[in-house]
Amino acid sequence: MKVFVTGGSGHVGESVLRLISEAGHESRALSRDPELVKAHLTTIPGVYPVRGDITNISIDLLAALMAKSQAVVHLVGIIIEKGTPGFDAVHVEGARRMVEAAKQAGLKRFIHMSALGTRENAVARYHQTKFAAEQIVRESGLDWTIFRPSIIYGEKDEFLNTFAGIARIAPALPIIGPGKGKLQPIWVEDVARCFAKALELPETIGQIYETGGDQAYSVEEIMRLLVASMGKRRMFLHLPVSIARLQARLFNLLPGKPPFTEDQITMLGEDNVCDPGPLKSTFGVSLRPMEDYMRERFGKTPAISAKTAPTA
Numbered sequence: 001m002k003v004f005v006t007g008g009s010g011h012v013g014e015s016v017l018r019l020i021s022e023a024g025h026e027s028r029a030l031s032r033d034p035e036l037v038k039a040h041l042t043t044i045p046g047v048y049p050v051r052g053d054i055t056n057i058s059i060d061l062l063a064a065l066m067a068k069s070q071a072v073v074h075l076v077g078i079i080i081e082k083g084t085p086g087f088d089a090v091h092v093e094g095a096r097r098m099v100e101a102a103k104q105a106g107l108k109r110f111i112h113m114s115a116l117g118t119r120e121n122a123v124a125r126y127h128q129t130k131f132a133a134e135q136i137v138r139e140s141g142l143d144w145t146i147f148r149p150s151i152i153y154g155e156k157d158e159f160l161n162t163f164a165g166i167a168r169i170a171p172a173l174p175i176i177g178p179g180k181g182k183l184q185p186i187w188v189e190d191v192a193r194c195f196a197k198a199l200e201l202p203e204t205i206g207q208i209y210e211t212g213g214d215q216a217y218s219v220e221e222i223m224r225l226l227v228a229s230m231g232k233r234r235m236f237l238h239l240p241v242s243i244a245r246l247q248a249r250l251f252n253l254l255p256g257k258p259p260f261t262e263d264q265i266t267m268l269g270e271d272n273v274c275d276p277g278p279l280k281s282t283f284g285v286s287l288r289p290m291e292d293y294m295r296e297r298f299g300k301t302p303a304i305s306a307k308t309a310p311t312a
């Protein structure tokens with residue numbers, strides 16, 4: 001099968017392209033900078049980069065690029081708007097263009113990346129615009145499948161890698177607010193396996209899969225596990241939410257990509273959890289425990305649990 005993939009140069013996209021390739025399919029990978037795809041993906045056979053920005057590419061051109069494919073995997077998304085066309089343009093208008101182009105090209109199968117926490121009355125703009133994009137996909141008449149992951153970790157994630165970088169050099173790790181909101185982290189390879197398998201499972205058409213690991217953790221529990229896996233002892237500095245919001249506003253005024261945004265602070269204030277049962281039974285996957293990944297990626301460590309990991 002030939003698959004048209006967006007977001008293939010990203011953290012999740014690289015794994016998705018590799019697993020699609022391992023399943024014997026070819027991919028056309030859309031990127032604003034195809035050199036990025038080429039640079040990162042030379043080791044993956046059957047990937048052909050094509051240039052395009054989903055916020056301004058014409059639907060005719062997008063349809064022409066999709067023409068020889070049998071399925072679309074639409075992964076594009078942003079978490080920080082600054083310096084990009086913004087959530088509405090990338091998530092909502094981007095989904096609309098992708099759907100229109102797929103229809104024009106005569107494609108039926110459309111596998112769409114959304115996010116856990118996405119819902120009609122979501123508070124965060126990221127979730128609101130991901131929900132609006134879902135609605136476009138659900139009303140498209142295409143053979144869609146939607147995945148809604150909680151936080152995704154892996155070799156190139158920004159979450160664990162950023163905090164591991166801080167833990168290597170600083171005596172304390174910053175946590176916004178009480179850090180008690182629960183997340184259900186899932187390994188990038190597990191997410192990618194489900195995307196690749198969805199191409200071959202017609203029973204996934206018209207379904208939404210909440211996509212999380214087997215266990216929920218608070219941010220503070222994740223930080224404790226991380227530093228323990230590195231064989232370090234660190235303190236945790238809880239930054240009051242009001243101060244963090246002020247900082248986020250300031251970062252937004254300064255040049256460059258902000259380390260965090262107000263929208264992210266809003267999302268951290270909510271639990272982001274799900275039942276991974278339907279995902280596991282449908283796709284026949286067992287999910288990698290995060291502790292196992294952390295031990296292999298960051299260090300040294302013995303069997304630990306979030307409750308027993310040292311504090312300082």
Ligand SMILES: NC(=O)c1ccc[n+]([C@@H]2O[C@H](COP(=O)([O-])OP(=O)(O)OC[C@H]3O[C@@H](n4cnc5c(N)ncnc54)[C@H](OP(=O)(O)O)[C@@H]3O)[C@@H](O)[C@H]2O)c1
Pocket residue numbers: 006007008009010011012013030031032033036037052053054055075076077078079090113114115116148149150151152153
């Ligand atoms: N990471 C997580 O924890 C997580 C959790 C839930 C859901 N998700 C969703 O999963 C998807 C992938 O996330 P990720 O972590 O892999 O993100 P990422 O590493 O930041 O990659 C984003 C991808 O989107 C592409 N992109 C961005 N704007 C574009 C545009 N205007 N036109 C074309 N391509 C564009 C980028 O391609 P180029 O730069 O090459 O153009 C890149 O390949 C996103 O939809 C995200 O919302 C992620």
